[in-house]
Amino acid sequence: MTNRLQFRWLLRAPRRPPAYQSAIGALAAAVLFAGVGASQSVSTQGPAVADTLRDAPSGRATAAVIVASKPFGESYLLAEMLAQLLESRGIMVQRRPGLGSTEVAFQALRSNAIDVYPEYTGTGLIAVLKDSATEAMRRDPRLLFSHVANQFEMRYGVRWLPPLGFANGYAIAVRRETAERLNLRTISDLARASDALSAGFTNDFIGRQDGFAGLALAYDLRLQSVKPLAPAIKYEALATGAIDVIDGYSTDGLLARYDLVVLTDDLRFFPPYDAAAVVSPRTAQSRPDVIGALSLLSGRITESAVREWNRRIEVSRDPISAVAADALRALALLSAPDERGTYEAHAPDPARSVRDDGFAAFFWARRAQTARLAFEHAVLVAVSLGCAILLSVPLGVVLARKPRTAAWVMQLLGILQTIPSIALLAFMIPLFGIGTTPALVALWLYALLPIVRATHSGVTHADPDAVAAGEALGMTPWQQLWWVQLPLSTPAVLAGVRTAAVITVGAATLAAFIGAGGLGEPIVTGLGLADSRLVLSGALPAAALAILVDAALAVVQRVVAPPRSDHQTSAASG
Amino acid sequence: MPCRFPLSLVPWSSRSPHDVSAALDAAHISHSFGAIRVLDDVSIRVREGEVLAIIGQSGSGKTTLLRCFNRLLEPDAGSVRVQGTDVRSLDAVVLRRRIGYVPQTGGLLPHWTVQRNVALVPQLIKHATPTQAAATALELVGLPPEEYGSRFPHQLSGGQRQRVALARALAAQQQIVLLDEPFGALDAISRSALHEVFARVQSELRFTAILVTHDLAESARLAHSIAVMRAGRIEQIGTMRELQHSPATPYVAALIAQALGSAAALLERG
Numbered sequence: 001m002t003n004r005l006q007f008r009w010l011l012r013a014p015r016r017p018p019a020y021q022s023a024i025g026a027l028a029a030a031v032l033f034a035g036v037g038a039s040q041s042v043s044t045q046g047p048a049v050a051d052t053l054r055d056a057p058s059g060r061a062t063a064a065v066i067v068a069s070k071p072f073g074e075s076y077l078l079a080e081m082l083a084q085l086l087e088s089r090g091i092m093v094q095r096r097p098g099l100g101s102t103e104v105a106f107q108a109l110r111s112n113a114i115d116v117y118p119e120y121t122g123t124g125l126i127a128v129l130k131d132s133a134t135e136a137m138r139r140d141p142r143l144l145f146s147h148v149a150n151q152f153e154m155r156y157g158v159r160w161l162p163p164l165g166f167a168n169g170y171a172i173a174v175r176r177e178t179a180e181r182l183n184l185r186t187i188s189d190l191a192r193a194s195d196a197l198s199a200g201f202t203n204d205f206i207g208r209q210d211g212f213a214g215l216a217l218a219y220d221l222r223l224q225s226v227k228p229l230a231p232a233i234k235y236e237a238l239a240t241g242a243i244d245v246i247d248g249y250s251t252d253g254l255l256a257r258y259d260l261v262v263l264t265d266d267l268r269f270f271p272p273y274d275a276a277a278v279v280s281p282r283t284a285q286s287r288p289d290v291i292g293a294l295s296l297l298s299g300r301i302t303e304s305a306v307r308e309w310n311r312r313i314e315v316s317r318d319p320i321s322a323v324a325a326d327a328l329r330a331l332a333l334l335s336a337p338d339e340r341g342t343y344e345a346h347a348p349d350p351a352r353s354v355r356d357d358g359f360a361a362f363f364w365a366r367r368a369q370t371a372r373l374a375f376e377h378a379v380l381v382a383v384s385l386g387c388a389i390l391l392s393v394p395l396g397v398v399l400a401r402k403p404r405t406a407a408w409v410m411q412l413l414g415i416l417q418t419i420p421s422i423a424l425l426a427f428m429i430p431l432f433g434i435g436t437t438p439a440l441v442a443l444w445l446y447a448l449l450p451i452v453r454a455t456h457s458g459v460t461h462a463d464p465d466a467v468a469a470g471e472a473l474g475m476t477p478w479q480q481l482w483w484v485q486l487p488l489s490t491p492a493v494l495a496g497v498r499t500a501a502v503i504t505v506g507a508a509t510l511a512a513f514i515g516a517g518g519l520g521e522p523i524v525t526g527l528g529l530a531d532s533r534l535v536l537s538g539a540l541p542a543a544a545l546a547i548l549v550d551a552a553l554a555v556v557q558r559v560v561a562p563p564r565s566d567h568q569t570s571a572a573s574g
Numbered sequence: 575m576p577c578r579f580p581l582s583l584v585p586w587s588s589r590s591p592h593d594v595s596a597a598l599d600a601a602h603i604s605h606s607f608g609a610i611r612v613l614d615d616v617s618i619r620v621r622e623g624e625v626l627a628i629i630g631q632s633g634s635g636k637t638t639l640l641r642c643f644n645r646l647l648e649p650d651a652g653s654v655r656v657q658g659t660d661v662r663s664l665d666a667v668v669l670r671r672r673i674g675y676v677p678q679t680g681g682l683l684p685h686w687t688v689q690r691n692v693a694l695v696p697q698l699i700k701h702a703t704p705t706q707a708a709a710t711a712l713e714l715v716g717l718p719p720e721e722y723g724s725r726f727p728h729q730l731s732g733g734q735r736q737r738v739a740l741a742r743a744l745a746a747q748q749q750i751v752l753l754d755e756p757f758g759a760l761d762a763i764s765r766s767a768l769h770e771v772f773a774r775v776q777s778e779l780r781f782t783a784i785l786v787t788h789d790l791a792e793s794a795r796l797a798h799s800i801a802v803m804r805a806g807r808i809e810q811i812g813t814m815r816e817l818q819h820s821p822a823t824p825y826v827a828a829l830i831a832q833a834l835g836s837a838a839a840l841l842e843r844g
């Protein structure tokens with residue numbers, strides 16, 4: 001929770017007006033450059049949230065173990081179980097739920113920015129090792145596990161703990177009525193009847209060789225139609241009969257809710273996806289106590305049990321911490337039932353207790369949290385944008401005098417701009433760890449181009465006659481810059497800042513993928529849990545913030561704009 | 575103003591003092607932009623208190639020559655002296671503050687008021703009362719500061735803007751003024767009015783000036799002597815009368831003939 005620590009520090013800064021400027025400067029420097037090796041500082045600065053009991057700094061002897069997850073229900077649940085298990089054994093824990101993607105989570109783990117997260121063997125094989133399963137691995141999940149575990153150990157020093165006991169692979173599901181009517185039990189059965197059926201698959205699944213593209217080849221599937229559908233509406237569409245076949249995960253709680261039939265992968269096309277905890281190189285080497293505690297879960301979780309827990313999270317919308325505590329108790333790994341109250345305090349979303357009272361009630365119940373997230377968001381934007389202005393405006397000015405350098409610097413910044421945000425965030429992890437620092441650096445990088453370009457063009461095109469006259473009358477180059485070029489390019493610079501600000505407000509929602517908080521947090525969690533109210537509770541304030549920032553800067557633009565600079569308006573005789 | 579052209583083509587030649595040393599002196603100036611030789615062994619002198627007009631077509635090198643005097647351009651060869659001092663021994667910025675400058679479009683800073691524009695050079699040279707200096711200069715060019723001082727350039731007519739530019743070039747009591755086609759963009763009536771202002775102010779203050787123009791009539795009216803430039807070379811330097819009666823080259827003769835011809839045509843129509 002380094003981010004919160006920094007935010008408080010920020011809050012304090014304005015109360016010391018004399019030190020204000022140096023404080024901002026120090027902040028910029030600290031935020032931007034002290035982040036190298038932030039993985040260390042994340043765990044040593046550690047828990048700063050004093051208002052939650054268990055994160056209170058207690059011992060300095062051992063660092064808190066950072067337990068992370070990817071942004072979907074089951075990953076949240078397994079991570080929470082791992083975290084509570086560690087805590088019940090007296091090990092201090094810091095939670096980093098909802099890291100953006102396999103890439104982000106793995107990069108964070110590999111660079112010791114997090115210590116453990118739940119992963120699946122098939123994902124490790126395909127997404128990280130960029131490998132595909134052999135025939136033998138498809139037949140024997142243990143073979144796949146040992147291959148993946150060995151490769152991870154060898155290449156990255158990352159340790160796979162023994163599997164948890166269940167697999168969560170791709171599942172092809174149909175309505176029970178369809179299955180009975182057409183007598184479908186396997187995907188081969190589906191292939192027989194496929195020309196009469198239409199499917200809705202997630203975008204991600206459709207194109208992949210290890211997804212539908214390969215599956216259709218392997219089984220000779222000829223579906224009537226295939227529509228790309230968002231995960232959240234796939235099940236609804238299937239239940240209402242709009243489509244007949246969907247892809248899912250074998251442990252989805254929604255499979256049970258809609259009474260769906262999962263077709264057996266009789267040709268073993270999908271590789272096994274055994275769940276296991278993966279541990280960072282540092283923790284694997286130096287924390288036998290952590291390894292020991294985490295291993296207590298190995299082989300204990302069955303597919304039916306995890307499906308029921310997932311159902312509680314996805315369908316009943318029970319708090320994840322409560323479900324995790326119940327699960328650990330059911331496995332006899334957690335005793336004291338009165339501890340539950342503590343876990344409630346850690347529910348990622350108190351408003352989830354407002355079940356079906358509509359969005360307004362839900363939003364109202366979350367207002368305090370939304371305000372906090374909006375503040376975090378605003379700070380992310382303000383700091384990254386502020387630092388971007390500090391660099392971009394002088395850079396744009398300098399480049400205006402060096403056209404050749406300008407060309408390639410712009411090109412470089414342009415290339416930077418084309419890197420997908422999530423990839424850029426992933427690149428940041430080895431350098432800056434996870435949390436606020438890498439997010440700020442990434443947002444800062446994104447904000448540079450619009451401002452540099454606007455400043456450069458503003459200064460280059462500032463009324464050339466006025467600039468030339470300034471020089472001819474004996475202004476020094478600095479005076480020309482400060483008195484003529486900069487004032488005349490202010491509207492252009494502000495337009496660039498406005499563009500950058502709106503981009504940054506939007507991009508900052510992605511910062512949640514690397515644990516930097518902000519309004520992206522409910523969006524990421526909501527997407528992971530297929531909870532559209534939660535998504536909206538982040539997306540609407542983010543949109544409002546973008547509009548607000550844009551409007552505020554528009555006002556600034558109007559106030560600061562110099563009088564009309566064109567000098568060919570009136571032609572009346574002198 | 576009644577049109578005395580062409581009879582009064584040589585207004586002030588009689589009062590040129592020959593014994594005064596040159597305030598502006600360029601000797602054997604050559605300069606090239608890449609392969610193009612824009613100035614080819616050019617020498618001109620302007621005596622203290624006199625106005626020299628440089629006339630020529632676009633691209634003849636007249637603006638390039640002008641820019642050598644305040645070191646906006648360093649010529650490849652030759653030497654430039656201002657009031658007897660080689661400009662290369664002077665700091666460019668300090669030199670420019672001593673020399674007034676009026677560009678074609680006025681070059682007023684669009685975000686500054688008239689007052690602030692005119693006070694620029696007094697402010698740069700740390701004048702004790704730049705505001706006062708600006709007011710005096712505005713008064714001089716016929717723009718009452720209380721009425722025009724707080725306006726912005728876009729609130730002025732083209733002629734008023736050039737008056738402000740002239741005031742700005744004089745506000746620090748510069749003894750030398752460089753004018754680069756200062757009246758070229760104005761309509762005929764405004765131009766005529768500006769000519770009158772310039773002539774009056776010059777005779778009052780007696781500053782030394784180089785006036786770049788492509789208008790022979792303007793040169794004749796405002797300058798003591800005229801340098802005709804063509805393709806980077808000086809064709810002839812002399813008074814209007816000298817150019818008229820003993821043109822050094824066919825080009826000068828043609829130039830005079832053309833100017834007189836169009837003036838005659840004007841007279842016939844009027």
